[in-house]
Amino acid sequence: MQPLSVAHLAQSDSEGGANKAAFRIHRTLLGLGLNSTFHVGRRSKDDPTVVPAHWPGVGRFGSDVVAYLNARALRRYTGRPPTPFSPMRFSYGRIDRQSFASADVVCLHWVAGAFLDARRLRAIGKPIVWRLSDIWPFSGGCHYPGACTRFEQACGECPQLNSADAGDLSRDGHRRREQGYRGLDITVAAPSRWIADLARRSSLFGGRRIEHIPTGVDLSVFRPHDPAGARHALGLPSEGRIVLFGALGATEDPRKGYRHLLGTIERLAAAGRRDLTCVVFGGAAAGEIGQLGGFPLHHLGRIDGEAELARVYSAADLLIAPFLEDNLPNVVLESIACGTPVAAFAAGGIPDAIIGGINGVLAPVGDDDALARGVAELLDRTDVAALRAATRAVAEQRFDLIACGKRYHDLCGDLAGAATRRLPQGVAVSNMLTISHSDD
Secondary structure: OOOEEEEEEEEEEEOHHHHHHHHHHHHHHHHOOOOEEEEEEOOOOOOOOOHHHOOOOEEEEEHHHHHHHHHHHOOOOOOOOOOOEEOOOOOOOOEEEEEEOOOEEEEEEEOOOOOOOOOHHOOOOOEEEEEOOOOOOHHHHHHOOOOOOOHHOOOOOOOOOOOOOOOHHHHHHHHHHHHHHHHOOOOEEEEOOOHHHHHHHOOOOOOOEEEEEOOEEOOOOOOOHHHHHHHHHHHHOOEEEEEEEEOOOOOOOOOOHHHHHHHHHHHHHOOOOEEEEEEEEEEOOOOEEEOOOOEEEEEEOOOOOOHHHHHHOOOOOOOEEEEOOOOOOOHHHHHHHHHOEEEEEOOOOOOOOOOOEEEOEEOOOOOOOHHHHHHHHHHOOOOHHHHHHHHHHHHHHHHHHHHHHHHHHHHHHHHHHHHHHHOOOOOOOOOOOOOOOOOO
16 A cells, blocks of 8 residues: 655745744654655755745746735735735746645645735645644735634725725635635644634634644754753853743744833843843844843844754743744744743743643733743742753643654545545545544
8 A cells, every 4th residue: 555645835945933844744744654745935955855836937036026016915005013914916836736646635834925826726636734824824814813803704904904995905815715715625734722713713714624733843853951051052151040032033023022022021120130141033143242121132143953943942941932922833832842941921822832830831911010920930940950841741742743743644644535435436546545533
């Protein structure tokens, strides 16, 4: 019997947390013995299993041009808040039916950024698993809803466009998705219970099968290192306590909560704390040294190597994650995998990963006072070794990449088997394997 064959579609093989998480799933499925290929709009990795999925000659410059053309549609919406909104008017991605001829199942990941138009998905012709990195697949173009619930109907009058028009760009995006998904065999994979709930409430995915499969992290890479050795390797102070903050666009994206980080640190200083050093990665240029709330601040810049990133987490006493809205952030999972506890707002899917008093603390979203108290509580713990061990244990129990990969393996096998059973009698299908599946 031939192994199951899975093809993935993602905007990139390496840009951003969503695409990195998708590529980890692909490599895990390969390790589990599946035939897995990764089809991308923007290819960076020199990996034979990564396949370009764009029109000939497009390249990176061409994809940037198409994204720019899409963004032009936002210009007429003046006064809109600084939240990401990705229109679906132009796309550079190519879905070649022949490329997916041998695939039993196609997994969609983050396909925004002008990569794919929903109306092209019909060309896939196979069962689809759509892993949700944000709500863009079932919204009219926004990535996070805030307080808006219009994705439950048909969008329009979008607050993220500052629009009072029922027929605005968000309604157009919702209509395009509705047309594109009609008749497709789509199963939704939700990394967090939060986004699974939003998908169930949505008008586009509410009636479809939705499975909760957490994001996994490679526990052999993201593992505890000796904190003193990690600090020395990174040129960080050997004395005192280190609090860490990091994200893509760490200091620029309002949703990442940098101003709440500042508010939290200022409250710690006002309470008389004097032993902190703040470390930020993913924001300003590496090597910059300044101050945050009166404490020394070290900027590590962008860190691409996962082994080095594991040392960064290990060097810190805790990670502060003041994110205002997020699905299941990689930085939170990576931090606890390295045994570094997390103080966070109880936003989005973060409560799936943080158990108060066990591997961190949770504060009400936007409450800097409560977050500062939580940070102090963690820093004042005397059972540091036990705290770090318990933090690592949560990652092992809930977010082991291999265990999560097996969930995708089983789901894809289940869908491939169902597709086989639906075929007319006498139709032969190769490369299909039926695997039993149990719900979470």
